[in-house]
Amino acid sequence: MEKAKNQIEIYNNKQESSEDIAREIAQLGDFKEIEKELKEKDLFDKEKARVKKLFNESIDLADFPRKHEAVYELLTIQELYDIDTAEHCVKTYQIAKEKVEKVLSKNIILSRIIEEEGVDLERFYFACLTHDIGKVEIPDFIIKNTVKKDEWDEILVNMIEQGKITKKMLAKLELEPENIPSKDEILTQMKEKHLLAKQIVPVSRAISKEDIEKLENERHISADDSLMDIIDKHAEISERILNEKGFPVAARIVGQHHHKKDEESYPVATTSLQISADIADILHIVDVKQALESARSYKEEYFQIKILKILIEEHVYEEKINSKEVAYLLIKDDYNKLIKQDVFNNLNPEEEGMKKVVDDFIVKFEADDGKYKNDLDSWYEKHNMN
Numbered sequence: 001m002e003k004a005k006n007q008i009e010i011y012n013n014k015q016e017s018s019e020d021i022a023r024e025i026a027q028l029g030d031f032k033e034i035e036k037e038l039k040e041k042d043l044f045d046k047e048k049a050r051v052k053k054l055f056n057e058s059i060d061l062a063d064f065p066r067k068h069e070a071v072y073e074l075l076t077i078q079e080l081y082d083i084d085t086a087e088h089c090v091k092t093y094q095i096a097k098e099k100v101e102k103v104l105s106k107n108i109i110l111s112r113i114i115e116e117e118g119v120d121l122e123r124f125y126f127a128c129l130t131h132d133i134g135k136v137e138i139p140d141f142i143i144k145n146t147v148k149k150d151e152w153d154e155i156l157v158n159m160i161e162q163g164k165i166t167k168k169m170l171a172k173l174e175l176e177p178e179n180i181p182s183k184d185e186i187l188t189q190m191k192e193k194h195l196l197a198k199q200i201v202p203v204s205r206a207i208s209k210e211d212i213e214k215l216e217n218e219r220h221i222s223a224d225d226s227l228m229d230i231i232d233k234h235a236e237i238s239e240r241i242l243n244e245k246g247f248p249v250a251a252r253i254v255g256q257h258h259h260k261k262d263e264e265s266y267p268v269a270t271t272s273l274q275i276s277a278d279i280a281d282i283l284h285i286v287d288v289k290q291a292l293e294s295a296r297s298y299k300e301e302y303f304q305i306k307i308l309k310i311l312i313e314e315h316v317y318e319e320k321i322n323s324k325e326v327a328y329l330l331i332k333d334d335y336n337k338l339i340k341q342d343v344f345n346n347l348n349p350e351e352e353g354m355k356k357v358v359d360d361f362i363v364k365f366e367a368d369d370g371k372y373k374n375d376l377d378s379w380y381e382k383h384n385m386n
């Protein structure tokens, strides 16, 4: 008994490590405040050194000749806030680098396109590495929300059965608010629009009262928004942070990494802006790919086909990507890799179905009468560099 008591005392007296304090500061919810506090408490340099050691092997500083300092300043704050997001960002940069530097179909090298459009590679890689920095201003109980898909579905079904579907939800489903839709109508529409329950259910249905209060009173975010509405705000926040730090080009790329084609903030089609949309698409695709890859719950080959299928159905066909040609080039590259790995020899029916989605997509670009053949040809023409 006495011994246990002593141990508790030792535990209570144990000083918080400087890393623990820095991690607490990273939860302040405001990038500038976090940076200021870390500097004032003399913690920033030590933490930067620690994070540099952690990612030294993964980040080639030769890619960032003028941004050594900035790379580790931003990455350190990201890492202190959430290690997983920091790792995701580093891997996104690594995959992007591999993809843009290699020779794709018809000798297209995306890095040349990026540079031709006046964005040097350093800025593009910097955007890849920092694209999620805005997450530090989203509360951690949102970012790290553990409600599972089944549970969201259950919440949604309950709402339907209790007649609690809101106007906001109907608007997202593009259903008329006048006549109340049946459960089947709602579920069909969700499937059609590739919407998940966590994208439409108000987050207030899935978090504690305390968290609702924190969200609304401290962060001024409505708990009627869905979990994904709130998480999606991070792209704009990333853009704002990078602008404030003096990186306007990376800021622009980052600000678009989740945008839908038809959203107002999507760049209008002047030549240079249009191209940076292509560049943002590269980041968007690599970002989704990395995020899906890191949630490994399937066997590898099934997984890779599934990733391509999701990219096609939920991102290209849903017009979240501006340049389907860029999507084609990157998807085709992965598809060729799977052929080389002999993955397609032994597929079960579900996997066959996924492969068909990918095949049909590729045919649209490659067949003489393919739906996207002309667009691809013009794209090649536009970007054909000698």
Ligand SMILES: [Fe+2]
Residues within 6 Å of the ligand: 131, 132, 234, 235, 257, 258, 287
């Ligand atoms: Fe993101």
Ligand SMILES: [Fe+2]
Residues within 6 Å of the ligand: 088, 092, 131, 132, 287, 291
């Ligand atoms: Fe991301």
